[in-house]
Amino acid sequence: MNDMKRICIIGGGPGGLMTAYLLSKMANSPFSLTLFEATDRLGGKIRTLRFQERQARYEAGAAELYDYSSVGNDPLKELVEELGLSIVPIGGSSVILDEQIIANMDDVRAHLGAKACEALLSFDRSAKDMISPSEYYLGGHEAQIAVSPPASRFDALLGKVGQAAARRYIETLIHSDLATEPERTSVEYGAHNYLMNDSRYMQLYCIEGGNEQLTRELARRISADVRLNHVVTDMGRGEDGKLAVACRHQGVVREESFDIAILALPNNYLPHINFRGERLAAAMRAHHAQHDHPAHYLRITVLFDRPFWRTKLDESFFMLDRFGGCCVYDESARDPEMPYGVLGWLLGGQPALEMSDLDDAALIEAALKSLPATLGEAGPRFLEGHVHRWPAAVNAIPGGLVPRAQSLRHQPEPAGHPDLFVVGDYLYDSTLNGVLDSAEYVAEWLVSEMIRS
Ligand SMILES: Cc1cc2nc3c(=O)[nH]c(=O)nc-3n(C[C@H](O)[C@H](O)[C@H](O)COP(=O)(O)OP(=O)(O)OC[C@H]3O[C@@H](n4cnc5c(N)ncnc54)[C@H](O)[C@@H]3O)c2cc1C
Structure with missing residues (x-):
């Protein structure tokens, strides 16, 4: 037998x-x-998909992997190494608000004012007091949490940021990673998505090829x-x-x-x-x-004849205050050999869900229009665009x-x-x-x- x-x-x-x-x-x-x-x-x-017009790749789904190796064991990075794959570090710190590129605290002070800068620093301190890098690393994995108190909503924490400009900056920074609205997620998950922007908590990479x-x-x-x-x-x-x-x-x-x-x-x-x-x-x-607790994504990816924005912004991604706050990946930065430019807009939450009903041409047009004029003219550089809809594909309160x-x-x-x-x-x-x-x-x-x- x-x-x-x-x-x-x-x-x-x-x-x-x-x-x-x-x-x-x-x-x-x-x-x-x-x-x-x-x-x-x-x-x-x-x-990972390819454009028809040119030899260029883009990620239509998951774009980045998280590196926790500076805090503890990192099974995903170990797996990637075990499979013989090479990685490319990625990163970005710019947030574009009202067409202004804000890349650091000096820019925050210059564009949003001293009070917003103070409010932001205070929020940053309280998020870091709440969750340390090692707590972040262990978050949700403790062996046997039988009962823990129900999570409170993230908008309650954001409401304590007394300065509207600072609140808007934070919301723009994290909306795309959250893939939901602050009132639909927990304080812990909201704070996690804020802290992931600090390299002491994690670093980001993608896989070569x-x-x-x-x-x-x-x-x-x-x-x-x-x-x-x-x-x-x-x-x-x-x-x-x-x-x-x-x-x-x-x-x-x-x-x-x-x-x-x-x-x-x-x-x-x-x-x-x-x-x-x-x-x-x-x-x-x-x-x-x-x-x-469904959360939503929508990706719009556009191929350009060259990366025209790089003279102003040369990072793997930046955040933009459009569509409720979205992340724009410079997909072409993943491949240094590539002469073309590829931008990928990752819309999250309610705007992603609602805009999924629009046709591809309308979405591509909306993405092109969302870029600030300071980055250069996108229209004449356009070659090809693609849309990928991911309603309810991720979770707004993982773990429950x-x-x-x-x-x-x-x-x-x-x-x-x-x-x-x-x-x-x-x-x-x-x-x-x-x-x-x-x-x-x-x-x-x-x-x-x-x-x-
Ligand atoms: C737009 C987007 C961006 C993301 N970005 C990131 C990122 O940057 N970093 C990151 O770490 N994660 C990211 N994620 C999340 C990441 O994609 C998921 O963590 C991962 O794909 C989960 O893997 P899974 O196998 O559980 O689910 P899936 O990847 O959804 O795979 C499930 C599979 O099951 C199949 N299936 C469904 N129903 C049936 C059935 N009845 N019978 C047989 N097969 C079935 C489906 O066809 C699918 O192939 C992103 C997700 C989205 C949507």
């Missing part, structure tokens, strides 16, 4: 691929692995039966006592049994699966509700208002379904670092179970 464990992973994004890779690396007994992916490609929200190298290299190394275009629609306890997983492929629904199933899906995809049996269905509804113990986050129904796990960035911090932490937690758990049995 073949007693090899049958494991399936549902979702071929970074979370599913990382879990598959770690399981293959850590397991000391053979198992069979099936990976179901709904679309025709692996990689999920890591998407495009971030999608990460998921490509993971996919190359896993040993799994990868089923593209397979949408998992239904799951629950089967008659044989195992987990029955039903998926649709080319209009045909088939069901298979597995010993273990791992749902590596963002929270907003979970309600699309029918979980059988009242107990499992209720647990998955509760899991979804715990994390149901009252974070649950790590084991419960990853095993929604331990009593009746100890063989069903979830992996996701929304359980920690809405980033690739967080999804790797989640994948690692589940892989280590499963491997220690395999060793025990």
